[in-house]
Amino acid sequence: KKLVISALWTEVCLTFPTLMALGEGFEVYVVTDTSGGTSVDAHERSIDRMVQAGAVPVTWQQVLLEYQRDWARRDTYDAVMDLVREHSGAYGIGVDYAYTMVHGAPERKA
Structure with a gap:
């Protein structure tokens, strides 16, 4: 039950599935440097949110x-x-x- 996830838009396409998967008991690794937000701040705050929920940030x-x-x-x-x-x-x-x-x-x- 481990997932490695990357997405087009960090604050939507990465954050939502990550939070749902964490809620279902998956261990989630978010690939931070292959996902991008609509701004640097949006990207970073979304990564912060996922980490607070239990995701593990990694690079490609x-x-x-x-x-x-x-x-x-x-x-x-x-x-x-x-x-x-x-x-x-x-x-x-x-x-x-x-x-x-x-x-x-x-x-x-x-």
Whole structure:
């Protein structure tokens, strides 16, 4: 009974189903950086409301890396690393560094 939820509008599409699911006994993880409100304040207050009700805020990268669990899971490793290198800012740069300096991979072209 665990849900990971993201939505278009935080204050409606994310908050309402989250509050209902919490009321039904689900453990709910709200992906805060893949949902957006009609304003920054609307987004943040909606996240606050869900957290007060028992939801756990997470980011898309947390979700991705928790699904990966560890780097010994070779069947998904390359796909996860491609996502991280492309979309994770400084962490992605760190992965590129590890690929080239530690693992001897060729340098990635921009």
